[in-house]
Amino acid sequence: MTTNLFTELEALLASDSQYAGEDGNLLKNKIVEAALQLKPEFIKLLLSNEKLKNNFFTEVEGILIFDKVKFQKFVSNKRFLPDSYTSFKNKIGLVGDEGDFLAESKEVVLSWPYKDCVLEGGQTKEDAKRNEVFWNEILAPDEINRLTEPKTLTNFVKYDSEGEHNVESISKNDNLIIKGNNLLALHSLKEKYAGQVKLIYIDPPYNTGNDSFQYNDSFQHSTWLTFMKNRLEIAFILLKDNGIIFIQCDDNEQAYLKVLCDSIFSPESFVDTFVWKNTDNAPTLSKKSRKNIEFIHCYEKKQNKSLSYHGRESDNSDAPLLNSGNPIKNLTFPPNSIHFNIPDGIYKKGIYESLQLLTDIEVLNSTNNNSVTLSGRFKWGQNTVYDEISNKTYFIIKTDKMSIRYQREDASIIAPDKFIDGLYLSKAIGISTNEDSKKEIDNLKLPFPSFPKPETLIAFLVKAVTTEGDLVMDFFLGSGTTAAVAHKMNRKYIGIDQMNYIKEVAVKRLCKVIKGENGGVSSTVNWKGGGSFVYCELAKSNQNFVDQIQTATTKNELQTIWQSMQETGFLSWKVNPKEINDKISDFTDLDLDDMKRFLIEVLDKNLLYVPYSEIDNEEFGISEEDKRLNKIFYAKKV
Template sequence: MQNLQTDLIELLKNEDNLVVDNQLNKNKIIEAALKVEPFLIRLLIMNETFKRHFFQEVENVLVFDKIKFQRFVNNKSFLPDSYTAFKNKIGLAVNDDTTDNFIKAKNDVVLVWPHKDCVLEGGQTKEDQKRNEIFWNETLAPDSVDRLLDAKTFTNFKKYDKDGEHKVIEFKGDENLILKGNNLLVISSLLKTHRGKIKLIYIDPPYNTGNDDFNYNDSFNHSAWLTFIKNRLEIAKELLSPDGSIWINIDDYECHYLKVIADEVFKKENFVGSVVWQHSIQGKGYAGKFSLHHNYILCYSKSEQFSLGQMERTEKHNVNYKNPDNDPNGRWRSGDIRNALYRKNLIYDIKTPSGNIISPPSKGWRFSKDTMQEKIDKGQVYFNEDETKIAYKIYLKDQDGRVPETMWFADEVGTTRTANNEIKQLFGASVFDTPKPEKLLQRIIHIATNEKDIVLDFFAGSGTTASVAHKMNRKFVTTEQMDYVDTVTTERLKKVIEGEQGGISNDVNWQGGGSFVYAELMEYNQYFINKIQDAKSKEDILKVWEEMQAKAFISYQFDKDIFNKSLDAFKTASLETMQQYLIEVLDKNQLYVNFSEIEDTSFNVSEEDKVLNYSFYNKQ
């Protein structure tokens, strides 16, 4: 059987304006169908294929199903009765059982707004996996994702320490975790165990530059990427403790779009600052372009309870401290004595020793009137020679650290090349294009956390965040979907436990030790998606379909019987189209086994996994 739309083009190509440039003129055809024009009915009924699909015998009379035919002509897919008929439509629809009846002269209407589903993006890494992800750029009806973000079941539990690999017996609630699976579904599961407990989240997401794996089959690239990020930021916010913060590594391409979304999720007043990190000394220069040497790191707090930590002082940070007047308190520098925010009680005149009056700045002084006089008496606030201005002495002896700056230079925190050398030292080769140096994460973790705090990174990559957190005596949770989580991320953390001496190890006197638990999301429909994407031929796809019919959870909107009757037409499609269609009919709520369904025998969850899942969700 030929593709039905191709057959229809052939059937109608000689009719006036029904086929234009070898494409169906849908409006004209649908208008003729709704009017039951005799010429169209005659052409359709004379073709056995169309007669079988669009006519029904009633009392020996063939009745034309004009609604079914209209849906077929409107459908971008090649199959009739596809549940995807509503795709790419936004508008008012009548409240009945179909999805094609958009606003008409009826009273009961609802707004139907299918949305881009960027939550299911598979290859979330920007490293060179080069996996084609266009199938994930899918439009779902709002009720198609009702259980997508439920807590999931984990499997393949392993514990690693200095003595090697062990079976996991139970969870105590303080384990370091490496969790494999779609990162949105993993962090959604962590809401059940870690909500409000994470002190620091650092992420290095795909930058959407066209050089990474974030490839979409549409023209709304920024929009799709921002949906992908927004879904994750919303859950990240729920995971943060009240005094927690999130740090997001990004470059010029999406930085300003990201800032707008992050302002919305975390609130603009919780924006702490934008760090500029010199990731390269050489940079990349092109004719007519700037030579690129930096990334940005956007920092947001969960609430006003967040406190930015101090950085270490060295003598180079003290060069501005002098003691020209032999002040007994030692070296000092001048500080701004104006107030940053307007306060009525800080608006007052200051009388100098000679009787001059110094008026207050527009927002007032830094101290109350009594405190100001006390500091003047002690000499900590002093006047210039003509007594027209005052200044404030900041003593070196009072400085335990220094306020973090927003410019982070290569000689302080390292570069991408530094990070690649750290990876080569561990694995003998560079396994990532853009890893982050350990000193960069050391600075962030030092500023944003204390010992024993929990650090989360849900774009684990090579495992830098988890490695540095562990060396700095913090707890870590990290997640990654790609298979290198087994060969790189996990292996790196095993080397850390064994006492590897790269990165910041010497700085923190790292001697090894500790442990972590590895686990994976338990796949269900994801298993079939993997098989579909790995298919090399149409024969492979048809074998997957046979298995799907027996075991997969398929969308309730999809009719297997109608599909199987049209299987010959399905076989005429391209391999890519066949792959995309089978992925679309899978129920996305069942990609992985929901924890709430762990006792359902159809999922075959082992008794051992049941015990560990109950322990994990109850002890964390």
């Protein structure tokens, strides 16, 4: 029966020249496309055969419905047109269970548990994995009401070459360092800085299990993806239309991160994935290979085909003046404009391999002692040659074949290479190691190991896509390398981090930059010191209790904290303190870490920090000076 149906279909389609070639062979692709597009003449042709009609059409209340999926599977069978050798489509791409191309379905997304939620979390020490509970709680959308409202800022300090000062005023011209949860800080900046940031560079936790980003659930990939998605979505809003983001990661999550970024920024906005060879740290041994490279995904906010990025300066040491595709023309070169790597002497006019000498050349002291006219397929005209000579470009003939090249005194700028290592950075920026950055961090005598990214790498990215005065942002500030480089290169910057050591590391480092420290890229960019920045913090509410819980060392401390939380804290609406107190022994019987987790879970995460809308609420104790500065910071332009 099926064989007869194959024969019936082949015979029917062969009768129509639209679906058969001159040699009589059926055009399988045209047949499939006609079916998928429901072309009327094709449907009419199928209906003309009773067997085909009964097999591929279903009657619904007197109306015949064509089952194009069934038809496509049928004609894809190797028994139909067996010389196709395969039942698969003749296009390359990912397909779903039904054989449809994913890209054509418009329904393909990266999906994971809790994707629609917000990952709220805190971390105050780099070594959190070892000696404190790192908590991150996934909040469902219906649990969120005030989480992303702008937050009150406090503890303002201005730093310049004269030291620390009270902040008199604050504006978008100020460089900012903000301590606090970066998700909430980003949302606090949204109204003021939306569409203002030219470059975002972030070096987030890599989800390796070996760094400071630790998990308390079993969905490691999904937890990390939720964490990143929440922050990248607000980062997209903060970028200018021609803004660029660089996201550094290792190979543990880079594939997932790339797909996630495609969904936020769009695949068309993807620029490239740069590969950085981390030569400053010893290569680490993975299960199957040694790894010393990391990946930097680069996206534009909006695709800009006319925009080019600057990499290192080229030396133009091998730039031919001849181009075989150009018409023949004559060019005259004045004395001493051509350099020769052939012996001094007289070279007679005539036809050489690459060009024709229309005049003799007298080479003296490795340059032309006379005016010379050459004929060849030059890519420049006479006026361009004179312009280049006036700009100190000189021309080179290396052999007696007389193939002429040029070299400019001021090198041109080329697009960045995809592979970035120390040698490349030495050409792009001027120095190739991270030793100066490490020394700056080592001098701060941190109680934990720190491996800052080299200033050369950040300077390379800053140079590639920004100009002086552009705004640069890093919301995983860490040791402050991005802010330090932006400061030295005369870019404005915003840095955000929640770590307790932000004042001991990033702030102190920037104070040294202001005083003119000569490490990193200082000499390359001719940094002499100067400038200023403003430091501030998100004003804590429930976060104060989180800090106390994390640093507690005994169960008695935690019981005291629980009493304070009931008196002055904001508890989750799902929590009934009386029920907990009635069964307090269940609470105290928990081990220390579980007691900590429990207390953190019962806090209302919407009120970790003081909402700006509550700045005048006496319960939060915001000073009059902080109120004044917040109102300046959040003021809308009239």
